[in-house]
Amino acid sequence: MNDINYKKIVKKYAPKEKKLKHAISAFLVGGALGLFSNIITTFLNKMGMSIKDATVVVLILYIFLATLFTSLGFFDDLVSKCFCGLIIPITGFAHSICSSILDYKKDGLVTGIGSNAFKLAGSVILYGVVAAFILCLIKVILYG
Secondary structure (H helix, E strand, O other): OOHHHHHHHHHHHOOOOOHHHHHHHHHHHHHHHHHHHHHHHHHHHHOOOOHHHHHHHHHHHHHHHHHHHHHHOOHHHHHHHHHHHOOOHHHHHHHHHHHHHHHHHHHOHHHHHHHHOOOOOHHHHHHHHHHHHHHHHHHHHHHO
16 A cells, blocks of 8 residues: 555544634633633732732642642543643643653652653743743844
């Protein structure tokens, strides 16, 4: 079987992705998370907390919930139903670190958790730092 025939067969039997459904779901779930964040931030602000501190509390809450749900084993199920709307950067990052730690905890603290905690999140950190550096260089060059 040549490469072209193989690709035709794979395309024929591969499940079709429902991109519009996924986009709408991501939009609604991401919007609901944003609304929830805004409600909590406003509530904490009315209770006397500054907006900056309230935002930090919301971020900590999202990190905690993503880590808890990953540890309990149902975060992946939520993502498969809510798609990318649930993997906003902070929850996705917390999930990737927590899942790596859970996968390698049997190998010990140093060779397991210590050396593998950032296995998935390491690329995010690397490319985030590189992108920030490049954008700062562009800003300095263009705006002085």
